[in-house]
Amino acid sequence: MKNFKLNSFTKTLNIFHIRHVVLLLLLFAMTTACDKEDAPIPEEEQILIDPLKEKEEEEEEKEEETPQPPTQNDINQVDTAVSNFMTKHGVPGAALAVSVNEKMVYTKGFGLSNTNTNKATEADDVFRIASISKTFTATAIMKLVEEGKLALSDKVFGPGGVLGSDFGSATLTTNEMNITVDHLLIHSSGGWGVSTGGDPMDFEQQLDANSFIEYIFNNWDLQNAPGTTYSYSNYGYWLLARIIERVSQETFEAYISTMLTPTGATSFKTTTFREEDREPNEVEYYASAQENHWIYTMAPRRDGDGGVVISTPDLLRFICAIDGRNGRQDLISTPTQGFMAEPSEFSILGRGFGVWEQENLLFFTGSLPGTRTWFYLNPQNGVTAVIALNSRGNSSEFDNDLNTLVYNLVKDASIPWQTDLDLF
Incomplete structure (x- = not known):
């Protein structure tokens, strides 16, 4: 009986002891938890949960990971060729722009835009481009044709002609009334050229357009x-500019400016060939003693035949929009571009392009006192080169050397163009 009571007490004591131990353990656990909550957060843990610090580190990592865009490197092979040509022919300034597959890969100014102030020529300086203006005019005509607003077979003069027959005292002949828009485009109007009586464009400068036609x-x-x-x-392309104005109901300059909007070209304008009409970043022009007086006295009427002023990068933007390739937005359809690039039955000139079939090249050039311009477009390798000079030189070798210079730029496969670059 005693053993039973002792055993019962022991059991009771054991139960009490166990309960006491459990209670002490619980109190210890709670105390430890409170101490842990009050303990300071280690410094490294504070850094990890600092949102501002974390954001700064992410931005720094992003900057380190973002590759820098490529920049243009000088190409000694190109620069030497241009500089040697300029030195040989006494050309003060030049600007060059080159594209490969409709990406501008090289653009640079050479020499001086103004010899009196020693101002260096910048890549985006603007130049008169003389007869390359005709490529703009031809493109605008073909665009109007595509839009159904004009036909190449449309008569220019006479009853029903685009420009009509109301020209004061003038009586039109049958030949004059048979001239079509296409005849003007391919220089087959029957006259009004150097080889057929002379160029009349700079005569009677005081006359307005209608009186000049009369x-x-x-x-x-x-x-x-x-x-x-x-x-x-030149007169034929000046007439085409008047046709563009009649059909579009805009000035030639306004119509072309709007047409160029998709290309990103912004420097286009037409000049009046007067010194006060020069743009702030327009080069000065230099000519021989015999031609110098013409620099600022040519007829202000000249626009569609030779009056465009533009930078070489913007000229390149325009050419890349009519070259038949699909890297940039086109101004005209590929079939129309192909039609423009076909030589006529009378000459190597198509409609706004010259065609060198043996070399598979398209081209056009411009020349006026104080100005010489040239471009080649190579459909085979996608290289197009545009150059503008502020002098046209006096040597008989000048044009041949310039032709060779630009030809090599689009044909020489050894030139290390940076094809990962697009300066457009």
Whole structure:
């Protein structure tokens, strides 16, 4: 019986002891937890949960990971060729722009834009481009044709002609009334060119457009029937500019400026060939003693035939929009571009492009007192080169050397163009 009671007490004591131990353990656990909550957070843990610090580190890592865009490197092979040409022919300044597959890979100014102030030529300085203006004019005409607003077979003059027949005292001949838009594009109007009586563009500068056309009809007869012979005619392209104005109901300059909007070209304008009309970043022009007086006295009427002022990068933007390739937005369809690039039955000139079939090249050039311009477009390798000079030189070798220079730029496969670059 005693053993039973002792055993019962022991059991009771054991139970009490166990309960006491459990209670002490619980109190210890709670105390430890409170101490842990009150303990300071280690410094490294504070850094990890600092949102501002974390964001700064992420941005730093992002900056380190973002690759820097490539920049243009000088190409000694190109720079030497341009500089040697300029030195040989006494050209003060030049600007060059080159594209490969419609990406501008090289653009640079050379020499001086103004010899009096020793101002260096910048890559985006603007130049008169003379007859390369005709490529803009031809493109605008073909765009109007694509839009159904004009037909190449449309007569220019006479009843029903685009420009009509109301030219004061002028009486139009049958040949004059048979001239079509396409005849003007391919220089086959029958006259009004250097080889057919001379270039009338700088005569009677005081006359407005309508009076000037009247003057031409009364004083410059066609030498041939339209569509039978070739005679390069500035007047013909000036007439095309008047057609663009009549059909679009805008000035030539306004229409072309709007047309160029998708290309990103912003420096386009037409000049009046007066010194006060120069742009702030327009180069000065230099000519021989015999030609110097013409620099600021040419007829202000000249626009679609030779009056465009533009930078070489913007000229390149325009050419890349009519070259038939699909790297940049086009201004005209590929079939239209192909049609423009076909030589006519009378000459190597198509409609806004010259065609060197043996070399598979498209080109056009411009020349006025104080100005020489040239471009080649190589459809095979996608290289296009544009150069503008502020002098056209006096040497008989000048044009041949310039032709060779630009030809090599689009043909020489050894030139290390940076094809990962696009300066557009």
